[in-house]
Amino acid sequence: MKIPAGRPSSRKRILEAAEALAREQGPGNISLDAVAARAGLSKGGLLYNFPTKAKLLEALVEMHIERAETALERSIGAGPEGRNAMALAYLRYCRQEMIDRPEPASGVLAAIAENPEFIDPVRRYQKQVMERLRERSADLELSTLAFLAIEGFWSLRLMESDCIRPDEVQRVLDRLERELEGVDPA
Amino acid sequence: MKIPAGRPSSRKRILEAAEALAREQGPGNISLDAVAARAGLSKGGLLYNFPTKAKLLEALVEMHIERAETALERSIGAGPEGRNAMALAYLRYCRQEMIDRPEPASGVLAAIAENPEFIDPVRRYQKQVMERLRERSADLELSTLAFLAIEGFWSLRLMESDCIRPDEVQRVLDRLERELEGVDPA
DNA sequence: ATTACTGTACCGTCCGGACGGTATTGTCAA
């Protein structure tokens, strides 16, 4: 767990290379040779960092979840303790992520393509989010709706679908945010 | 285009075998041999029906889109010409599909894994749905929200995530349906 | 001496796809 500094650590470079390849060549077509070449090291070097392809894919999924968890945690910390606090935090984290990271999380698809078991951590993460929504929602149905819509948004981004224009997305999320902040429940 | 009857046509059996394998072994792990074996014919026979693997995956995507299109069309025909007719039809089609076809559309993932270009038909389909929503919505934001939520729902099903309980899903969709039917816009 | 690699050579396996058969069922002229 050392950070040699200078250029990003090999581990990080490898993970980003794998991610980029998954996006460009298709999630099922990332070979160790290609990843190594793209990351700017030898195959031996790659296998030094990740002894098997499975470990690499596992790390890819883990990276995304860790990013999501810390960003979400930050959003929860920043937000107020209002009516549907958790859903609002989740929605705001999602909006920030849209700006910060326009690229889809194709690495996760690559992992799933290889072995469906690699989604398990994602499922755990989602379950945890839903659990917190259940605890901290004045209007659970509305919060769940927000969760589903955000999930749908990730999914569209994953397929790089442009069926909804950015301004339309903004308006929908604005509306959702207003309703979560809540004028009245029912 | 003959229908030999007796058991389902080889084409259909092959597509279903590929689908099942994608679900079980992972979308990136369907080999022609495995598909042939599962479909109950030889590799030669498979390649007679689908001259290349790409054609098979293409057909897999096409099958899903055709199913979705006809089911959606039927739902549009059955529904009334109310306030947010298109979104309501889409939502009702989705609810019906939940019952009729509990298995996720893993075949589409298999195609994407091999070559991201295979999503193009899906994107076209989504664009077409959104276009119709734009034409036939009293409250476009709400309709778009419904579209996103449904997309999210498909996505959760694709990952076989059980983070939301079925009864919770039902309640959210009930609520969405009521709001789309509309007591008042704003 | 340890860490973090590079570079090359290699192995075994899997997989897509080409290809040469084969069985069955028409079709049609003589």
Place this chain on the structure above:
DNA sequence: TTGACAATACCGTCCGGACGGTACAGTAAT
């Protein structure tokens, strides 16, 4: 009605290449 041919729907094998992974000798920095 029979023989000639052809189309349909497959079977089973084989080949070449890609890929995951191993092994190992060397190296430059710390």
